[in-house]
Amino acid sequence: MAVTTDKATPPLAGAEKDRPATELVVAGVFGPLSRLLVPGLLRLRVPPAAVVLTHATVGLAGALLLARGELVGAALLLQAKTLLDNADGLLARASGRVSLVGRYLDTEADLLVNAALFAALGAETGEPWLALAGFVAATALLGIDFNLAELHRQAHGRATPDPPRSGDRAERVLEAAYRLVFGSQDRVLRAVSARRLARVLGGEEDPAVVQQATLAYHDRLTLAFLANTGLSTQLAVLGLCLAAGVPVAYLWLLLACLVPLPLLQLRRERLARLALRGAA
DSSP states (O other), X not given: OOOOOSSSOOOOTXXXXXXXXXXXXXXXXXXXXXXXXXXXXXXXXXXXXXXXHXXXXXXXXXXXXXXXXXHXXXXXXXXXXXXXXXXXXXXXXXXXXXXXXXXXHHHHHHHHHHHHHHHHXXXXXXXXXXXXXXXXXXXXXXXXXXXXXXXXXXXXXXXXXXXXXXXXXXXXXXXXXXXXXXXXXXHHHHHHHHHHHHHHHTTOXXXXXXXXXXXXXXXXXXXXXXXXXXXXXXXXXXXXHHHTTOHHHHHHHHHHHHTHHHHHHHHHHHHHHHHHHHHO
């Protein structure tokens, strides 16, 4: 999309992310705010990577305030970070500047900010091991959400295409870092999901039946739950806990979010079995 410098608001139609489920805080708060922000960024020709680096800096500043015990200030900075985090992808898609550099940079910047936040939470609450467990839980929820959402898109024939490779050094370095940190997690999550589905299918060979069961397996309820444990929601809830002066409550809430996951997996398998029986 060409970026104009006139006073007209650049159209954002078609720039929304393909989300198989709705994250409520994004749909109700951060999404509308980012759509107000992005036209100005487009007119100023701000690179999406600059927005990524800005929201990472704001997030790290929030972690610093949290470590210093300035909970309300940290909460406000984290919401600003979330707004910019929602704006960067919209800006990239609206401006036609989606790139692998931006994709990897955004993910790795979020991981860096999260690590700083949980270190600060451990210091502030005096519960470093609980903070570590919370960090693992938060990272796991984000990884499961990302991979199951992409598997859902693949099952529906609209897998997210990779941006074209530039081959520059920054892209190679960021991709290597992503594969080192997230590559094994992504492979394991997708392999486990595929094995559980294959077990349910039990050697079924009819392509139509397999497709029907696969679509049932990638169900909306599981995706909706995971979407609403996404990063925007996590930081919104953290902000509320900080404003209320109970940061430790956030850590326990993250751990509680892991409890439904086995039940949701069993539900997915049951739906696939029902689809097989219905097709028999």
